[in-house]
Structure formats: C-alpha cells, structure tokens
Amino acid sequence: MNGRKLLAGAAVLAVAGACVSSAVRDETPAPQPIVDYGPVRLVAFDSCDHALTELRNAMAPYVTAYGLGGRPRILAMEDANSAGVAPKAMPDATSAATPPAQQQDHSTTNVHEQGVDEPDIVKTDGKRVVSVADGKLRVIDVASRSITGTVDLGQRYANQLLVSGDRALVVAQNSGPITEKVVPDRQFAPEYGTELILVDLKALKQIGSLRTDGSYLDARQVGGTARVVVRSQPRLPWVYPDMTTNEAGSLRRNREILQSEPITSWLPRYELDQNGAKSSGSLVDCANVSHPAVHSATSMLTVLTFELSGQLGTGQAVSIMADGDTVYGTDRSLYIADDHHLLPELPGKPTVSRPVTTAIHQFDISQAGPPKHVASGEVNGSLLNQYSLSEHDGVLRVATTTGTAAPCCWRMPGDVVPQQQQQQPSESFVTTLRRNGTELTKEGQTGGLGKGERIYSVRFIGKMGYVVTFRQTDPLYTLDLSDPKQPKVTGELKITGFSAYLHPAGDGKLIGVGQEATDQGRVTGTQVSLFDVSNPAAPQRLAQYHLPDSNSEAQFDPHAFLFWPPDGTLVIPVARYRTTYEVSSLVLRVDGNQIEETGRIVEPSSQNYGGARRTVVIGDQLWSISQSGVQVNARSGLAQQAWLPF
Numbered sequence: 001m002n003g004r005k006l007l008a009g010a011a012v013l014a015v016a017g018a019c020v021s022s023a024v025r026d027e028t029p030a031p032q033p034i035v036d037y038g039p040v041r042l043v044a045f046d047s048c049d050h051a052l053t054e055l056r057n058a059m060a061p062y063v064t065a066y067g068l069g070g071r072p073r074i075l076a077m078e079d080a081n082s083a084g085v086a087p088k089a090m091p092d093a094t095s096a097a098t099p100p101a102q103q104q105d106h107s108t109t110n111v112h113e114q115g116v117d118e119p120d121i122v123k124t125d126g127k128r129v130v131s132v133a134d135g136k137l138r139v140i141d142v143a144s145r146s147i148t149g150t151v152d153l154g155q156r157y158a159n160q161l162l163v164s165g166d167r168a169l170v171v172a173q174n175s176g177p178i179t180e181k182v183v184p185d186r187q188f189a190p191e192y193g194t195e196l197i198l199v200d201l202k203a204l205k206q207i208g209s210l211r212t213d214g215s216y217l218d219a220r221q222v223g224g225t226a227r228v229v230v231r232s233q234p235r236l237p238w239v240y241p242d243m244t245t246n247e248a249g250s251l252r253r254n255r256e257i258l259q260s261e262p263i264t265s266w267l268p269r270y271e272l273d274q275n276g277a278k279s280s281g282s283l284v285d286c287a288n289v290s291h292p293a294v295h296s297a298t299s300m301l302t303v304l305t306f307e308l309s310g311q312l313g314t315g316q317a318v319s320i321m322a323d324g325d326t327v328y329g330t331d332r333s334l335y336i337a338d339d340h341h342l343l344p345e346l347p348g349k350p351t352v353s354r355p356v357t358t359a360i361h362q363f364d365i366s367q368a369g370p371p372k373h374v375a376s377g378e379v380n381g382s383l384l385n386q387y388s389l390s391e392h393d394g395v396l397r398v399a400t401t402t403g404t405a406a407p408c409c410w411r412m413p414g415d416v417v418p419q420q421q422q423q424q425p426s427e428s429f430v431t432t433l434r435r436n437g438t439e440l441t442k443e444g445q446t447g448g449l450g451k452g453e454r455i456y457s458v459r460f461i462g463k464m465g466y467v468v469t470f471r472q473t474d475p476l477y478t479l480d481l482s483d484p485k486q487p488k489v490t491g492e493l494k495i496t497g498f499s500a501y502l503h504p505a506g507d508g509k510l511i512g513v514g515q516e517a518t519d520q521g522r523v524t525g526t527q528v529s530l531f532d533v534s535n536p537a538a539p540q541r542l543a544q545y546h547l548p549d550s551n552s553e554a555q556f557d558p559h560a561f562l563f564w565p566p567d568g569t570l571v572i573p574v575a576r577y578r579t580t581y582e583v584s585s586l587v588l589r590v591d592g593n594q595i596e597e598t599g600r601i602v603e604p605s606s607q608n609y610g611g612a613r614r615t616v617v618i619g620d621q622l623w624s625i626s627q628s629g630v631q632v633n634a635r636s637g638l639a640q641q642a643w644l645p646f
Contacts, residue, residue, distance in 0.1 A: 048286035065250035067238035119160035208312030218327035284317035291321035377440025390460030459502035470498035500555040508534025550576040583611030
C-alpha cells in the first residue's frame with residue numbers, strides 16, 4: 001500500500017517556546033517556482049555545476065523556517081512496497097504471463113507480463129523452493145521434502161527475492177541509516193534505506209551486499225538481469241525554530257544552507273561489501289541524472305541494474321529527479337510512473353494548483369547494461385497500480401481516475417464507503433500512448449467510466465481491456481482497444497461488491513477476487529467471481545463464491561493468488577474473524593462454469609503465526625509457505641503429506 005509522501009528534509013517538528021521573541025519576519029521574497037505544463041521531457045544535466053545550480057533554484061521557492069513546505073511537518077515512514085498490487089496474464093486472448101502451465105509441472109510467481117519476473121517471498125524451479133522469512137533465506141529440496149540450507153541475513157527486514165540459477169538477490173527494506181561522515185552538528189531526520197544481498201545458493205553464503213539511501217520501490221527481472229528501483233530524498237541539515245532561534249532567523253539560515261550544500265547532498269549514497277572488500281560514496285554520477293522541466297528537487301528515482309551471475313557491484317545507477325510509486329515492465333521496456341504532482345507547499349501561499357496528472361517515463365532495457373531513457377508522456381488522473389499500465393503492439397494503455405484521492409483497492413468487512421467520498425466528481429479513463437521521438441503522445445482515449453466512482457481493478461488482455469469501478473455496486477467494463485486511436489467501451493456488467501484483482505482464465509473467462517457488498521456498499525467478505533467475457537457487449541457473471549466476514553491478501557497483492565489451469569485449482573490466503581481469528585489457504589476449483597470449494601489448508605495450530613501467504617503447485621502437490629514453515633498437501637483431496645517448521 002502507498003504511504004504518505006512527506007519530505008524527509010522537513011521531517012523534524014521543532015517546537016518554538018514562548019521565550020522566542022516576536023522578531024520581524026524575513027520579508028525577502030522567495031524565488032517563484034517554474035510553471036510549465038507542456039509535454040513531459042527528461043533531459044540530462046551537462047555537468048555537476050549545472051546540476052547543483054538547477055537543484056538549488058528548483059528547491060528555493062519551497063524553503064521555509066521548517067525546511068521545506070509552509071508549515072512544520074512530521075516524518076511519515078513510507079510503506080516501501082508501494083508498487084502495490086501486481087497481477088498476471090495468460091494464453092490465447094489471454095496472453096500468458098507464465099509459459100502455458102500444461103508445459104510445466106510447477107507454478108511460478110503470479111506476474112503481470114510473460115518473461116518478466118517480480119520479487120516475492122518465495123521462488124521455485126520445481127526442484128527446490130527458496131524462501132525468505134524471519135531474517136533467513138532457506139533452501140528446501142522438493143524430492144526429500146527437507147530444508148537443505150539456511151543463510152542467516154541478520155537483523156535485516158528481508159521480505160522479497162529474485163532467483164536466477166544458483167544466485168538469489170534478496171531485498172531488505174528499512175535496513176538502517178548509512179553512516180554519515182560529515183562535520184559535527186550536522187543533524188538529519190532518521191533515514192532508512194534499502195539493502196540488496198546477493199546469495200550463492202550452492203555455497204549457501206552471502207557474496208555481496210549493497211546498501212543505499214531511500215526506500216525500495218519495486219524490481220523486475222528479465223533472464224539473469226534484475227533492475228531495482230529505489231526512491232531517495234536530499235539530505236540537507238535544516239534548522240528549526242527553537243528556544244534560541246525564531247522563525248525569521250531559521251528561514252535565513254535555511255536559505256543559506258540551501259545555497260551552500262554540495263551536489264552530494266542530493267545524490268543517493270551507497271555502501272558496498274563485496275566478499276569483504278568495502279567501498280562507499282555517491283551512488284550515481286551527475287551526468288546520469290535526468291530531470292523534467294518542472295520539479296522541486298525533493299525526490300530522486302534511481303534504477304539499478306544487476307547481472308545475477310556476476311559480482312554485485314553498485315548497480316550502474318541511472319536516476320531521475322522525480323517522484324513515483326508505480327513500476328511496470330515488459331521484456332524490452334521499463335516504465336516508471338510519477339503522480340507526485342502535489343509539490344511542497346509554498347510559504348505564505350496556497351499549494352500550487354493544477355489538475356492531477358501522471359507522468360510516465362519509458363526506459364529501453366532490451367540491451368545489456370543500464371536502461372536508457374527513450375520517452376516520456378503524461379495523462380490526466382492517477383493510477384491504481386502497475387496493472388493500470390499495459391504495452392501491446394507498441395502502444396501503452398493507461399487506466400486512470402480523475403477527481404479522487406489516491407485510489408485504494410479494498411476495505412475490511414463492515415466498512416462503508418464514506419458519503420463525502422461518494423460525492424466526489426470522479427471519472428475514469430483509458431488512454432492510449434505511442435512513442436513519437438522522445439515523447440509518449442496520446443493516440444486516443446475513452447472516458448465516462450464509473451462517474452462518481454473510482455477504479456478498483458484493471459486488466460488488459462491482448463486487444464481487450466477490463467476495468468472495475470466501485471462505490472456501491474461494481475460495474476465491470478469491457479473495452480475494445482483494437483484501434484488505439486478509438487478505444488471504446490463495449491459492455492458493462494453491474495453487480496454488488498467489487499473485484500480488486502482480475503485474472504484471465506482462458507476460453508473467454510475472467511476470474512475476479514475482491515469483496516461482496518450490500519446494495520448500500522457495505523462489504524461483507526471475500527468473494528471470488530467467474531466472468532464470461534467472450535461476448536464483450538454482454539459480460540456475465542457465471543459463478544460466485546462468497547466467504548462472509550473475511551478478507552484476502554490476494555486483494556492487494558496478486559502474488560498471493562494461484563490459478564493452475566490444468567485442473568482449475570485456485571488458491572488464495574484468507575483471514576476470518578468470528579469468535580476467533582482464523583487463517584487458512586482457501587482451495588477452490590474452477591470447473592466449467594462453476595466455482596467449487598475443495599477445502600482449506602490450515603497450518604498446525606501450534607506453529608500458526610499467521611498462516612500461509614503463498615501456495616505453489618509442484619507436481620501433484622500444493623506447497624504452502626508461511627513465516628513459520630512449509631506445508632505439503634496432495635492437490636487431490638488435500639491430505640497433508642509433510643510439515644517443515646522453520
């Protein structure tokens with residue numbers, strides 16, 4: 001889920017005591033911010049001196065007695081997994097995100113695009129299972145059903161990994177501040193970063209670690225190449241009004257600080273440990289930083305590239321002076337979406353007003369080495385998650401909602417949509433973009449989806465699109481995108497509740513996972529729906545399974561969703577509270593036009609610390625992985641065959 005985007009430079013709330021004299025304020029006018037609502041373009045700084053001048057000028061209008069913004073702010077730590085919801089694709093009119101399941105004897109991570117892996121808490125190649133939990137990486141042999149190796153990751157909060165051959169890249173978030181080697185009295189807000197650990201799965205040891213500033217955003221892997229995106233913020237030692245300094249003095253000092261800080265205060269730092277050889281410094285060179293015409297110099301996105309078969313290194317960093325919270329990738333392109341357009345508050349003035357828009361930056365990753373920026377564009381509104389983006393035949397399809405706050409994708413049973421939110425004049429659009437030189441230009445657009453509602457899920461499959469909006473009922477819209485210049489809505493199905501994740505099921509069918517709701521919009525528990533979308537003009541719901549008073553992680557993290565087409569097995573984790581809190585893996589079967597419950601997998605009660613979060617198919621077994629262990633069950637009948645406690 002996305003956290004609040006507050007500026008680290010203004011993270012400390014200083015309380016000015018009553019003893020501070022009411023001195024005359026500093027009336028020196030702040031520079032005016034650059035205002036340019038033209039096409040989004042990225043350009044590189046031509047030198048470090050040029051970069052420093054531009055960064056100081058861009059930030060200057062927002063400097064106050066409290067750092068950045070018009071009033072004191074308190075630091076809110078962001079949820080580093082803000083990429084949020086990430087579903088997958090499949091065969092025929094449903095292009096397969098993983099190779100057709102019939103050709104393999106095990107499932108893989110549920111991902112968005114075929115051939116593009118995404119980080120998760122577990123990976124398997126059918127012969128071994130690799131997981132990260134409670135600070136340890138474990139390797140489990142499938143044949144012997146035994147844990148064959150453990151790598152202690154220490155106190156790091158490691159919760160995602162990518163695997164290529166005998167190498168694993170582990171992502172640890174909020175791994176602690178990087179040591180700041182500066183003059184005394186230089187105080188910063190607490191700053192937590194990202195650590196990447198390269199593990200040799202044969203030798204069962206760490207062979208490299210890279211720590212860097214900022215929060216982890218997301219990552220993608222194509223073949224043996226992983227690309228990791230992190231978000232960092234400048235480290236300026238702002239002062240604040242206190243018992244000895246009033247606001248006017250604090251403002252003057254902060255303006256002086258801005259003009260005296262070196263370029264390194266904006267560039268993310270790193271600490272590299274490679275088989276005991278340690279180094280540190282600035283992660284990115286000024287020449288590898290690009291920027292749009294309009295920015296506030298308060299946030300930077302950095303893409304790191306790693307060949308997992310080699311040494312870890314520093315990632316051949318490429319950076320953008322921008323904010324962002326959505327990453328989407330194909331086998332040839334990486335897209336980063338920046339919808340941060342709420343600039344820091346201008347001192348003494350209302351927040352800069354402009355329509356909410358999302359800037360999208362496209363990078364070419366078809367060649368070895370770091371990505372190359374090739375185009376940028378902008379659309380109205382905000383994205384839900386990476387599934388709001390889809391590239392097909394050179395066209396990028398984008399689903400956005402205007403007129404609402406940042407979308408969310410689920411509510412707990414019993415929650416009611418607030419009336420104030422219901423009255424917001426929202427509307428959703430699907431826009432098609434095509435690269436034209438260095439710009440992503442609009443080819444076409446269709447709107448009017450869910451007026452007064454917002455998007456809860458999106459799925460693009462081939463030349464079709466499916467959008468779910470929700471307020472009190474759930475319209476499922478079908479869209480014909482075969483002509484990118486004239487995308488059009490072809491059908492609509494209104495039902496109660498909503499689907500927070502849509503998954504192609506082949507043969508013109510679609511699976512939805514979300515919440516059932518009353519006619520008034522009160523959610524009542526997890527629902528799994530089977531839709532017939534073979535006739536785009538008349539979508540139908542063929543079947544529905546409802547589990548009252550429950551919710552599922554698959555609603556906001558599609559990595560938790562498993563669908564195995566050969567026999568229709570569908571598994572999601574569910575949590576349910578009645579007299580006690582019940583956690584289990586719900587096993588369903590999609591059979592023709594029906595959804596039937598097969599049973600539930602529950603961990604041994606003595607070991608249950610929250611239940612399984614992922615289930616994978618290996619041969620004729622279901623392997624369920626949690627923080628406390630791995631359970632193996634027969635796919636047919638669900639008889640328990642093994643329990644491997646961690």
